[in-house]
Amino acid sequence: MKGFVLGGVSSGVGKTVATLAIVRTLADAGYEVQPAKAGPDFIDPSHHEEIAGRPSRTLDLWLEGEDGLRRNYARGEGDICVVEGVMGLYDGDGSSTAMVAEALGLPVVLVVDAEAGMESVAATALGFREYADAIGRDVEVGGIVAQRAHGGRHEQGIRDALPEALEYFGRIPPSPDLEIPDRHLGLEMGEEAALPRDALQDAAETIDAERLAAVATEPPRPETPVEAADAVDATVAVASDAAFCFRYPATIERFRERAELVTFSPIAGDPVPHCDGVYLPGGYPELNAEDLESAGTLSELGDRASEGLPVLGECGGLMAMSQSLTTAEGDRSEMAGILPADVTMHDRYRALDHVELEAIEGTLTARAGESIRGHEFHYSSANVGRDARFAFETVRGDGIDGDRDGLTEYESLGTYVHVHAESGGFDRFLESIER
Template identity: 60%
Template sequence: MTGLVVGGTASSVGKTVATLAIIRAFQREGLTVQPAKAGPDFIDPSHHETVVDRPSRTLDTWLEGREGLRRNYHRGEGDVCVIEGVMGVYDGHRSSTADVADALDLPVVLVVDASAGAESVAATALGFRTYAARTDLDVRVAGVIAQQAHGGSHEQAIWEALPAELQYCGRIPPDSDLEIPDRHLGLHLGDEAPIDENALDDAATHLRTDRLRAIAEEPAPDPGLQDGPALGDQPRVAIARDRAFRFVYPAVRERLATAGDLVTFSPVAGDGLPPADAIYLPGGYPERFAAELAASPTLSALADRAAEGVPIYGECGGFMALADSLRTTDGRRHDMSGILPATVEMCERYQALGHVELSADRRTLTADTGDSLRGHEFHYSRASLDSDATLAFTVDGEGIADGRDGLTEYETLGTYAHVHAASGAFDTLLERLR
């Protein structure tokens, strides 16, 4: 499977729309596309999945390591992989678009804002190409897509100014139907605000698919599949999956599937909790459905399972649902499951953002004593803990409180950090399910 990386000059330059247009252009050529996203984001991949009916792979050198990232890439399927970058190409303290392109040895197609420039688009792209020599990364900017570019003389001035080593790969025209609305955690999810199909089809016609296909290359080789634990009887893992709990990396599902059967349940719908040997509540938007969750018998069932010693792991939004209560920005207090001794309050501004490293000083569901995990935190809530609360990790980010994360009670663990299976984060849980 060949691939290319869609990089940007900065955040909000239009990488997501350009990525979706490239995917659609390849589809029109009869190619099967595997989407992917550089960085830990969950929102952009949801838009990929509205255009391609398959999970978008998460590629992050901090969360997965270089070998884990390559392994994750090669678990995808298709003729070509289109990888959307994160922020600007070289931006990112612990994992950048440049890091991903270097790890996979894939070329970059640069998205440049052309709304107020023409020849300067070429100057910008050339600067991004030559800047690679100042890094210790092999970053090959091979092509350019002009975002917000008109046709005619505007387009002609852009491609004529480009040097021979930079392929002009087309433009994304100005079109309000290509805009994706924002929300506090970023863009709306793909199934909430999909891009207009006609507008996307039109944008795809302005891309040079032949040049994009020529730029795509074979990536660095697969280092080999990660071994799963040797399991006897097949246990069952239940994963919350509904409007409130959406943020699951495909590789996490795949890793948990090595334990046996995976089943999903909806806390918002209150359909009940299926029999399971372990339960996973991923991140999402529990604050948007706090009233439904408070009325759901599923949360009470979770509390009963926790008291019985069933392993339960809640991550960010899942951690919030495991707390005593959740106060939304309108000031209303909603009872949650009451398993973890914490009250959570939503804030108007984000409380933490960035890659983190967690060090365990006790055995938990995601790490043994002395283990280190890599994760990412991004949340708009803060937690207040009871005096007897036990935290399992030190973290070089905000965490839950005072540089600590991993609130534990019974065999239940809640964290603000999202972790990835490639870091070994779920191996301890899988070992328990043998």
């Protein structure tokens, strides 16, 4: 599958809107489009899926390694893969957009804010193209999409200013309808704040689908072939609702490939399914804390965990496994009570980084002494009991207390870190809960 990377000159330049418009214009031209996201994001991919009609792939060198990155890309379906970048093109030491483009050998289409410029837009794009050589990265910036650019003289001025080495692929017109609301963890989810289809269609019509299709290239195949792993005799129950919505598609794929998968909604009060283990992904438990407390599912889950049912929680899942959750406004709700911790939300984020953990002892996602890589981004802190047991030391990142992560109680584990299926963590989880 051919593809290209949509990089930005900075965060906030409008990469997500440009990605959605490009997906739309390619689909209108008859191409099957596979969306993807560089970096450990859950929110932007939800918008991709709303428009493309298929899950967006997560492409992160730190989380997956180079071969894992290529395997995850190769699992995609379609004619063209559109990879939305993270932050600015060269920003980030763990897995920048440029690093992902280089690992996959894909060209970069640069999103440049053109609201108040013409020649300066071309100068900016040329600087991004030449910077790759200056730092020794094999990254090809092939052209631009002009964000917030008017038509007529404005558009023509941008086109005329571009050097021959840079193609003009089109523009995203300025429009208040092409703005996605945000909140403390980023944009709102795709199903909550989908862009108006007519505004997105108008933007799609100002982009040249055939030029974009022509610039796409085929990445190298992974060294390790894409094959389904051996099945395990286990059923895993995955919480899935507005409180637990941060999960990588590759994780769900791995569960379905290797085990039986069932889903349930703690917000709706669904009973905990008959299963061998439970996965509580991240999400927004703080926005649904009262419903989670009153529904009763978390209380039942706490009872089941105390009887030995393994529960794995990541970030929001850790919060739900705690004794209590207090919002930034001071409202306190009882949670599952599995872990000896009380969680409090804050107005500013408490951690944001690629993370490396080393297992102190064998746990649900790693054997003793193994390292596992992931990502953390949260606005909460956990006040843990004096007798709390930790499964990991933090080699990189903040974890729960700055030095450690992974609270463990009974047969359960709660961590602030999100890991990808290519890390091996979820394979270890499935093998741990096998009957």
